[in-house]
Amino acid sequence: MSELASSELSETTSLSQIEVVLAQQVNAGKDPNEEPVRKARMSNLVVYCDQPQVFETIQNTVPDIVAQHPARVILVVKEPGEVDGQVQGAVNVWCHLGGGPRQRICSEQITLRARSRGVDHLPYAVRGLLLGDLPTNLWWATNTPPPFAGNLLQDLADRAQQIIYDSIGWPEPARGVAATSAWLTGIERSNGNGAWRVASDVNWRRLKYWRRILAQALDPTTAPGALDSITEIAIDHGPHAVIQAWELVSWLASRLGWQIGGGKIQPNVEIAWKVQATHGPLTVKINRLAEGPTAIRRVRIACTIDGARTAINLTDEGKEILRVTLEGQDAAARTVMMPPQPLHDLIARQLTDRERDSVFLESMAVAKVFAQSLLK
Numbered sequence: 001m002s003e004l005a006s007s008e009l010s011e012t013t014s015l016s017q018i019e020v021v022l023a024q025q026v027n028a029g030k031d032p033n034e035e036p037v038r039k040a041r042m043s044n045l046v047v048y049c050d051q052p053q054v055f056e057t058i059q060n061t062v063p064d065i066v067a068q069h070p071a072r073v074i075l076v077v078k079e080p081g082e083v084d085g086q087v088q089g090a091v092n093v094w095c096h097l098g099g100g101p102r103q104r105i106c107s108e109q110i111t112l113r114a115r116s117r118g119v120d121h122l123p124y125a126v127r128g129l130l131l132g133d134l135p136t137n138l139w140w141a142t143n144t145p146p147p148f149a150g151n152l153l154q155d156l157a158d159r160a161q162q163i164i165y166d167s168i169g170w171p172e173p174a175r176g177v178a179a180t181s182a183w184l185t186g187i188e189r190s191n192g193n194g195a196w197r198v199a200s201d202v203n204w205r206r207l208k209y210w211r212r213i214l215a216q217a218l219d220p221t222t223a224p225g226a227l228d229s230i231t232e233i234a235i236d237h238g239p240h241a242v243i244q245a246w247e248l249v250s251w252l253a254s255r256l257g258w259q260i261g262g263g264k265i266q267p268n269v270e271i272a273w274k275v276q277a278t279h280g281p282l283t284v285k286i287n288r289l290a291e292g293p294t295a296i297r298r299v300r301i302a303c304t305i306d307g308a309r310t311a312i313n314l315t316d317e318g319k320e321i322l323r324v325t326l327e328g329q330d331a332a333a334r335t336v337m338m339p340p341q342p343l344h345d346l347i348a349r350q351l352t353d354r355e356r357d358s359v360f361l362e363s364m365a366v367a368k369v370f371a372q373s374l375l376k
Helices: 015-027 052-068 118-128 150-154 173-187 202-205 208-217 241-257 343-351 359-375
Strands: 043-048 071-081 088-097 104-117 136-140 162-164 195-201 232-236 260-268 270-277 280-288 296-305 309-319 321-326 334-337
Touching: 015 088, 015 104, 043 052, 043 150, 043 296, 052 071, 052 088, 052 343, 071 118, 071 232, 071 270, 104 118, 118 150, 118 343, 136 150, 136 343, 173 195, 173 241, 173 359, 202 241, 202 260, 202 343, 208 241, 208 296, 208 309, 232 241, 241 270, 241 280, 241 296, 241 359, 260 359
Parallel strands: 043 071, 043 136, 071 104, 136 162, 162 195, 232 280
Antiparallel strands: 088 104, 232 296, 260 270, 270 280, 296 309, 309 321, 321 334
C-alpha cells in the first residue's frame, strides 16, 4: 500500500455543497486510464475539539488513523470568539494507491467550524453528513470531562455507538473521575431494537501493558504469597498522568476486592489512601514527578514472597522496555517489551473495538470510591 496523500483543504464551502466538493476532490487529477476511485469507509468518525493546538494535532493525526481504519471523518471545531456566525465547512481527502497500480482508495474529511452560539448548530450539521449505513464514533478531543460537556456532547453522540474520550491532563482529577464514573453507568444503552452505545477512555488503552505485566508479576506461580501480603503500593507518574495511575490502581483494587478507606491529597505532589484487603490494611500512594513523560514511570509493591519481605518494582526504562526487579533478592531482572503507543494507533484500535468492557467499568466504579474519599 502506498503512502497517504492529501488534497488541499478546500475553501469555505456551504453545507449544501459539501458532498459535491468532496466528489470533485476525490476525482481531481484522475488519469483517464485509472480505474474508478474507491471510497474507503468502515465508520463515521466525528471529532470535537475546542483549542487551536488540539486541532493541529488532530489534523496531523487523521491520515494515520484512516490508514488503519478508513472512515468518513467529520472534524467539528469550536473557534474562539464572541461573535456569532453560521457553521462553515471545508473538505479534503486522503488517498493512496491500493488494489492495483491504477486504483486510488480515498477517505474523506469534512471540517466544520463555528463560534459562540453558532456552536449549538454543529450537531445538526453533523447529522446531515453522517453515512447512515455505517457505525458512528464520537471522539471527544477536549480536556473537559464528558459529564461536564452539557448538551453539546449529548447532541453530537445522539447517533453514536461509541464515545471516545481521553482523561489525560484533566483539571480537578478527583471531581472529573467521580463524575465520569457516574456518567458511564448511564451512557451505555441497549434495547430490543439493537440500539447500543459504549464509552472508552484512551488512558485505559494506554494501560494495557502495565496491567499485563502487573498480573504476571503478582501471579502466585511466580510470586508465591505476594497477593496476600501487600502492605503498600506506590505509583510514580509524570506531569498530567495522575488519572492514568489512578485507573491502574483502581483496576488492581477491583480485581482483588479491596475496600477503600479515607484519602488525602497534596495537590501536584501526592495522593494517599488507606485500603482494607482480606489479609489486612495497606496504603496506596500516587506520586507526581516534577518532570518527564506524561505516563506512569514506576510501580512499587511492598509484599512478602516465599516468606521473605521484599518489594516488586516495575519500571519504565524507556526504549520500549518495562523492567521487573525484586528488592533485596538476587533474582535476575525480567524485561517486557512495551511497544510505543502513538495517539493515532490508540484511536484507530479503539474505533474497531466497540464491545462493552466490563473490566473497565468495574475499575471506574472503584475509581469513583477513591475520588469520593478525597471530595468529602
